[in-house]
Amino acid sequence: MLQYAAIILFMIGLYGLLTQRHIIKIIIALNILEIGLNIFIITVGYYEGGIAPIFTSVNATNNLAFVDPLPQALVLTAIVIGVGTTALGLALARKIYAEYGTLNLDEMGEN
């Protein structure tokens, strides 16, 4: 069920990325797209009845009851890279505001 919601979230983010005209709104749409993609990658490694892939004394065998930990490691990296992307976008938005005096893409060519 959650993977369909993740795909719809990705589509909403793509729609916002293509139709918004305000720079902060574009960065927000990029964040929504990224959250949907992260949830989808996590659902790839999940199956019904699996447990969290942590080696504890309760479950001290390396058996097949774990969910796949590889997509979780990839998503952990992708979250940190997403913060870097958002910070770069916001810094560019500040420079654009200092240069043009507006954040709307439609008003930039007029002055």
Added chain:
Amino acid sequence: MLNIIEIVLSVLLIGLAFIALNTQSLIKSVMLLSGISMLAVVAFVLLKAPDVAVTEAVIGSGLVTSLFVFTLLSFRKTGDVQ
């Protein structure tokens, strides 16, 4: 039981994302993005990924929101946004 939680979570995620892109106020949009991030934390816990959930709660819901809010505050000082 778990299926009902997943359905409610999916509807809330999609609804909040749609409202966040269609509202006019920028600070409301940023706060709705923070709410989407908190719902994603619940989704990660349901999908048995607790380490990703902790990272998303700290970075996605705290650091990104503070970055957006401080950027909007710097716009308010120099002039009015849109």
